[in-house]
Every structure is written in structure tokens, then in C-alpha cells.
Amino acid sequence: MKRPARTPRTVLAALAAALLLGACTGADPGRAAPPAPVTAPLPAATPTPDGTLLVADFGAGSVTFVDPARGPVASVAVGTAPYGLVVGADGRAWVATAEGVAVVDTRVRTRTALIPYRSDTGPVTDGEYRGGGMGIALSPDGAHVYVGVNVPGTRGVLEVVDTAAGRVTATVPVGRRPFDVDVSRDGGEVYVTGHDSFDVTAVTADSLRPRRIEVAPYGTEGGLGSWLKPHYTAVRPTDGMLLLPFEGERLAVVDPRTGRTTVEPMTADTHQHGATVTPDGTLLVVGTGAVDPSDGRGPSLTVRSPDGTERVHPLQGPHEDVAVSRDGKTAYVTGGFTRDGYWNGITVVDLGTGGTRRLAAGDRPLGIAVL
Numbered sequence: 001m002k003r004p005a006r007t008p009r010t011v012l013a014a015l016a017a018a019l020l021l022g023a024c025t026g027a028d029p030g031r032a033a034p035p036a037p038v039t040a041p042l043p044a045a046t047p048t049p050d051g052t053l054l055v056a057d058f059g060a061g062s063v064t065f066v067d068p069a070r071g072p073v074a075s076v077a078v079g080t081a082p083y084g085l086v087v088g089a090d091g092r093a094w095v096a097t098a099e100g101v102a103v104v105d106t107r108v109r110t111r112t113a114l115i116p117y118r119s120d121t122g123p124v125t126d127g128e129y130r131g132g133g134m135g136i137a138l139s140p141d142g143a144h145v146y147v148g149v150n151v152p153g154t155r156g157v158l159e160v161v162d163t164a165a166g167r168v169t170a171t172v173p174v175g176r177r178p179f180d181v182d183v184s185r186d187g188g189e190v191y192v193t194g195h196d197s198f199d200v201t202a203v204t205a206d207s208l209r210p211r212r213i214e215v216a217p218y219g220t221e222g223g224l225g226s227w228l229k230p231h232y233t234a235v236r237p238t239d240g241m242l243l244l245p246f247e248g249e250r251l252a253v254v255d256p257r258t259g260r261t262t263v264e265p266m267t268a269d270t271h272q273h274g275a276t277v278t279p280d281g282t283l284l285v286v287g288t289g290a291v292d293p294s295d296g297r298g299p300s301l302t303v304r305s306p307d308g309t310e311r312v313h314p315l316q317g318p319h320e321d322v323a324v325s326r327d328g329k330t331a332y333v334t335g336g337f338t339r340d341g342y343w344n345g346i347t348v349v350d351l352g353t354g355g356t357r358r359l360a361a362g363d364r365p366l367g368i369a370v371l
Helices: 009-018
Strands: 053-057 062-067 071-077 085-087 092-096 100-105 110-116 132-138 144-150 157-162 167-173 178-183 189-194 199-204 210-214 242-246 250-254 261-265 271-277 283-289 300-304 310-314 322-324 330-334 345-350 356-360 365-370
Touching: 053 085, 053 092, 071 110, 071 356, 085 132, 085 365, 092 132, 092 144, 092 365, 100 132, 110 167, 132 189, 144 178, 144 189, 157 178, 242 271, 242 283, 271 322, 283 322, 300 330, 322 365, 330 365, 345 365
Parallel strands: 132 178
Antiparallel strands: 053 062, 053 365, 062 071, 085 092, 092 100, 100 110, 132 144, 144 157, 157 167, 178 189, 189 199, 199 210, 242 250, 250 261, 271 283, 283 300, 300 310, 322 330, 330 345, 345 356
């Protein structure tokens, strides 16, 4: 539990003032290695192969379909600054953009709808602080999409989309800048991670009643200017606990029923963003690099076993989010990153050997899914 001693309050305040309130940072990655060759585009009539990757191009207003062996094969325009995405069993992808929730038929690579938000998110812009959708999740039965909508300058909103009707049917106030949205295994609750409010809002799916759970293992001092805030959450499949990694030092394990948080040690010593968990309970966490470049390790992917043992795979340059192949042998880590230092690709990590390779993948890719 080293961070408070190594990063005193005065240092945190100076960093925050120098680099905008509420920002996140990462180490300078330098020049990215050349990406893999790009494949020829898929003909429009060709069904998308299973195992294709789908990434949200935050820098291009599109989603890109990526052959995991060779690179991009097709892109579809979806709307300004797409952030998170989720794919249902019916092959429809739901993409959180600054303009609304885009619906993409991944089988034939076509946008079929753009569902506007109910919330007033201001002018449509791009960049880290833009208004509009961020985290997004799908109910287990596929009937509802839940999208965390950032409303600049105030609290965020959870918007509920009826997937059959194709429209927003309800809104719920949640925390500020909702980086991530997750759903309990039984679909009974929705969890919205509020980056700038140090919390997870648990929302009962039937009544849409919210309750705030503070998650701040380093405390909340610094407010919007603090660096030690939650980013992404994973729901542990064995018991429904919420797993929130901080700084490669602390894993906050939150019981959503009681709001009680316990803290377990982590080993990567790096600022952490994207997280996902496999069916067997293995947690994967993306590290973007040290907050203070003079103290802390660089970008990495942590693979944490259910028993708490960790393997830390170094990465070249900051990354944002991660997905795992269906066989559990390969991780795909997007290089988009929410701040400067991003690159236009994916790092492919062999989870058995730790070997890595780089793959071209659209323009500043953030969210990712395996089709």
C-alpha cells in the first residue's frame, strides 16, 4: 500500500493543476512499432467470420472489424467519438457515441440505427471530456442496453434502451463521467462506475432505484483533480463481487449488496484502466504507465488468477481496454487510450507464453469485443 507515501498531497495537487482537472495520464510511449499488414476489405456480401475483433474508433467515428491474425478488414461509420461497445447473441453491436447509441449488424457490417439520448449532453464534440455515451452493457436476456452518459459539468446519467423498440425508455442519475457499465450475472442489477465521483452506482433493474457505493481506497482528497479514482469494474462470476483495480497496488473488492469494500494487494505498480474477467474468474487489467514517471512502472497487462497470484506482461505504450479470446488463450489490448500517447492498434498477448505482437486496428481504438 505504497501510493500515499510516494505521491504526497502536494505532488498530486501540482500534477492535477498542470494537466487539467480529473485527467488521467500515462508514460510517454515513444514511437509505436510498425503495425501488421492490413488485409483486403471483406466483400459486403461476405458474413463476418467468428473470432473477428470489433473495436470502437474513438478518433474516427467508426467501428473497425479486425482479423486477429492480420489486421483490419472493414469499417462502419457509427457517430462521433465512439467509446464503449457491446455485442449481443443476435449479432447486433451497441456502440456508445457522442451522438447516441449506434446499432450495427456485425454479420453484414452495416449501421442500422442511431438512437439519440434523452439527456442534454451539450454540443457534439470529441476528446476525453466530451459529452455522450461512455460505458455500455447488455442485459443477459438481450432486452435492454444500459449506457452511461457523460453530462459535462454535472452528474452522469444511466440511459436504458429497449432493444426491441430501439429507443430510450428510462434514465437514472448516476456518478460523474461513467467510464464503465456492468450487469450482474442474473441481470437484476446494473453497476455504473463514476470516475470523477469515486463511486459505483448500483441500479436495480426492475425498479431503476439507484444507490451510491463510494469506492475510494486512497480516499477522495483532491476531488476532480485526484488521480486515484476508479475507471473500470469487472463482476466476479463466482460471487457477484465488483472488482476495481487501482494503480497496480490495490484491488477494491466491493460487495454490491452491503456496499462493503475490502482491499487486496496488486503488484503491477502502474496507473490502471480497462478490466475484464473470464468465466473461471481470471481478472485482466490494463496498466497505462506511472502517474509520476519518476516513480512507478510502465504500461502492462496484469493477469490475476482467482487465488490472487499475478503475472504482469509489459506493454509498449499506454493502452485502454482488453478482451479475451473464446478459448481463453489470447488477450487483445486496445492502444487507443483516453489521453495523449495513444496509438492506432491492438497488442495481442499470448497468455500462455507472455509473447506479444502488434496489430493495426482503426483510429484510436478504445472499446473492444470478440465476435
